[in-house]
Structures are given as structure tokens and as C-alpha cells.
Amino acid sequence: MWVRSVLAVVLATAFLLPAMFRRQRRRAGLEAGHLTPGWKRRLAVVSGLSVVIVVGGLGALGGVASADGDPTGANTPDPATAVQSVVPADTPADASLPAVASKVAKHETAINLTWLMVGGVLVLFMQAGFALVETGFTRAKNGAHTMMMNLVIFALGAVGWFVCGYALMFGSTSASAIGLVSSGTSWHIGSWNVLAHSGFFLGGGAYDVSVMAFFFFQLVFMDATATIPTGAMAERWKFSSFCVWGLFASMILYPFYGNWVWGGGFLSQLGAQGPKWGHGALDFAGSGVVHAMGGVAAFWGARALGPRIGKFDQNGKPRAIPGHHLPMAFLGTMILLVGWMGFNGASTFASTDFRFTVVIVNTVLAAAFGCLTTMFTMWKVYGKPDPSMTCNGLLAGLVAITAPCAYVAPWAAAVIGIVAGFLVVAAVVVVEHKAKVDDPVGAVAVHGANGLWGLLALGLFADGKYGDGFNGVAGGVKGLFYGDAGQLAAQLTSALVLILWCSVACITFFAILKRTVGMRVDEATELSGLDLPEMGALAYPDFLEAQGSVFYPVDHQAVANLTPADAKSLREEVAAK
Secondary structure (H helix, E strand, O other): OHHHHHHHHHHHHHHHHHHHHHHHHHHOOOOOOOOOHHHHHHHHHHHHHHHHHHHHHHHHHHHHHOOOOOOOOOOOOOHHHHHHHHOOOOOOHHHHHHHHHHHHHHHHHHHHHHHHHHHHHHHHHHHHHHHHHHHHOOOHHHHHHHHHHHHHHHHHHHHHHHHHHHHHHHOOOOEHHHOEOOOOOEEEEOOEEEEEOOOHHHOHHHOOHHHHHHHHHHHHHHHHHHHHHHHHOOOOEOHHHHHHHHHHHHHHHHHHHHHHHHOOOOOHHHOOOOOOOOOOOOOOOOHHHHHHHHHHHHHHHHHHHOOOOOOEOOOOOEOOOOOOOHHHHHHHHHHHHHHHHHHHHHHHOOOOOOOHHHHHHHHHHHHHHHHHHHHHHHHHHHOOOOHHHHHHHHHHHHHHHOOOOOOOOHHHHHHHHHHHHHHHHHHHHHHHHHOOOOOOOOHHHHHHHHHHHHHHHHHHHOEOOOOOOHHHOOOOOEOHHHOOHHHHHHHHHHHHHHHHHHHHHHHHHHHHHHHOOOOEOOHHHHHHOOHHHHHOOOOOHHHHHHHHHHOOOOOOOOOOOOOOOOHHHHHHHHHHO
16 A cells, blocks of 8 residues: 555654754764754754654554554444354355344343343442441451451352252243243142242253353342341351351242242242232342341341340440441442442343333432431431431432332332331331340341332332233233232232241241350450450451450550450440440
């Protein structure tokens, strides 16, 4: 190409100009460092001209070099290559259309699987959010213990989910958007499905690419449920007891109710048979299956453990025990907000389902309105916009919108968030003042109360714009305010079954745990902090000398004594305050 030749000459000229300048300087008898003002001006002109020519020439050369490229993407992939990859040249004419259709379907499945995996990664990152919120809302002396629970619950949950949790919950589930085909049947009573039983240890038909994607996505949801009680039971829970909980939650507690709603179980069948209530029990992303389950379990776990020493005075009035690191809790809350976009948004299972845009906007609106409602409520009632409750207000809005996010209009999402903001404040008061349950992070109020509210909100505000064919029922999902009282009945039934199942299972489990492994650390360990006695390491070793008698006795004339202080004297000290 002659253009490239011309550009090459121009670039060569740019490099020759400095050489020509040096030759003229030498003829004039001037040294490089001893130029007269006139020669300095000449040097500046030559240097500038060379730079301009080089930059302009390289830019032009790059443009010429890319002249055969595709900067707009209009011809990517190359049409000839693309056609050959979809329909080989030797394909008979009558087979061309099926070949194209098959390739398009495979690409669509690939897009949806990618969407599911990316959403799952966002939900997995929420584990960090939970860890920061819980640790920030509790005391420094228990920081390592609280963080350790939030880390290890993932590992425990993954093992339990792999062994039998997934098989019991989703062993007979199919989802065409991601190519998931049922690998088994369910145990049933008549025509009512009770529990799946296929895919233990991801063996047999579960060794499948679509199953692996679904396994991972649902694993991180299950881990959220298992994590919730660690906040309500923090600062006095034995780590060995917690480990047993992680396996129980992932292998038994979560999969049973989860199957009844998400795995084709009897609650999801209430619309297609029996009373034929709406579309049966629905829970788009888990207000009930994930959050209410975790919140109800947290209530019974915290009740079984009993309150922290010093939480209630002699008259049973609750005392505030401030967390040690509000900025940490704020960061955790923001991480949870970001992760929730995957939690709710990817629950469409398909980026080709454009409703995910509505889901994400509704999620953001409910979170914002929940946050502000709680903040202004606390400001009005207590005189200050309480930071910790403001965080919980935002989380309450997220929890409440998780079930109805795909089925409601944006204005309804705002209303759901407002109700959640009021409800979380009321629930905290009831849990502490009426039930006398010590919940350091407000998990019962945020996840339990608002998870149940989310289930009911779906039965009230669903507007019929989405959900055609869900649970085998034709037409969009409509709530009470749009003419279908049956959907609300299905949601109420689901909420009642959740409370009943989770309560019976957790009361039984914690009672057995108390009498075998034991649940609570001894008083001396609780008062000195669980980090060193339970973990063998302090979250903040540099704080040791400043911690005083509430952590470890320190002789300022000697090395710190790491022997826990006497529990009785410390209990009296706390009670006196």
C-alpha cells in the first residue's frame, strides 16, 4: 500500500531531523552543553517538530493498519466463519434451520449459565458482609470467634450440601433456562410431593454441567440461612456446638422447607391441585426459604443459649451492649447491598429473562425506603438517627423485598420497604423487652420478622405482570389487591408451615445439643472474651493492655496475665454498671 510507504518516509524524516541538527551544530564548532540562545531555540523547534511527526505518523499508521479491522463490532464474528461454525458447508438444506436453532439455544443457555454463576459469586461475597456486620456489632474481645464462625459456616454448609442437602431439596428439579433436567423423582403422599432424593454426593445424573451451576448458586443461598443465627448467638456460643449446627442446617433444616417451596414440594403445588390457591406458595429469591428460616432459627438458638451476662438488669430491663466497630458494620452492610443484586437479580436464572431489571430496581427501592424509614423512626422516638438500626433498616428492606421483587411494581416495592423499616424497630423491641431474647445484631428482627413480611407482601402486591406458568399455573401472579385472595392464602400457609417446621426442628435440635455437646461457654470464658479460650488467638492483641478487667487482668508492672479473671467478680462488676 502506497500510503504505508509514504508514512514510513515521514517517520524516517522525523528521526533524521535530530541527526541533521547535530551535524550543523558540529560544523558551527559548538559543544552539546554550550549552545548559544539561538541554537537552543533551533533545538527546541527541531525536537518539537520530530515529536509531532512521530506521534502523527504512528497514529496514521495505526489507522491504516486497522483499516481491515472491525472497530464497531458490526462484522464480528466474521460472517463467513460464523456461518460455517453454526451450519457447516456440507449441511443438507432441510437440516440448516434445525442446526441454527440448536446453536442459538445452546448460546442462550451459555449466557444464562454465566448469569447464574456471576450472581452466585455476588451472593458468596455476601458472606464477607455478614461477617463484618456481625463482628462490628459485637465486642472486640469476641472478634476472632465471630469472624471464625462466619468463615467456617461456609465450609460446613458446603460439605452438608454436597452430601445430601442438594439431593433432598433439588434432586427432582428442572429449569429449562439453564438446561437443568430432573435427575430423579420425589417421595410423595398421593400426588403431593414431600422430598426429593436424587443427587447425593453429586453422583449419577447430578454429574452434569447444569446441575453444577445450580448446585453452586443454591449453595450460597443455603449458607446465608446457616449464617444468620451466628449473629444472634454471638459472644457466648461454643464453637464445637456451632460446628454441629452448620451440618444440621445444611443437611436437614434448610433442604426440607426449601424443597416444599422451591423443589416442587407440596407448598408449591397448592395452586395446581388441592385448594388451587393462586400459583401456590411463591418466594422469588428467599424472604422465607432463606431469611425467615434463618431468623426463626436464630430466635430459638438465642433463646436456648440465654442472654449475655449483663444484658438484662435485676428487673429484666435490657441494657445496650454497643458493638466495638461501627465502621466495620457499615462496610458489611454496603457489601450486603451490592451482593443482594445477585441474590435477587440472578434468581431469574436467566439474563434472557428481562424481568431481572425490575427485580434489581425493586430491590434498591425497598432497601432505600427501609433505611430511611428506620432512621427517621429512631430519630423521632429516641432523639438520634441510630447508626446500627439504620443499617438494620436497610437490610430489613432488602429481606422483605426478596420474595416479591419480581412480582410487584416499583411503588409497591417502596411501600414494602417502608413497612419493613417500621417493622424492624418494633420487632427489636418485642424480641428484647417482651420475649427477653438477647440478639446482639438484630438478626431475628431483620431476617425473621421481615422475611415473613416479604412472603405476605407477595400475596398482597403481586400485580399479574409476571409469573405465567409458574408452578404449573397459567397467567401472571396476582395478589389480594389485584383480585386473587388465593395467592395470599398460599403465602399465609407457607409462612405458617415455615414457623412450625423451623420451630419444632430447632427446639428439638438445640435441646439435644444442650444435653450432648453443650451450647454455651462457661462464665469465665464469656466475660474474658471467647477469642483466646475458644480460638487460641485474639482479634486485637495490641488492645490487650487497654482492655482492663472485662477482658484479662493486667499488671502494668509486668507482662500481661492471660489467665481469665474470676467470673463471679466480673459478673458483679458488670451488674453494678
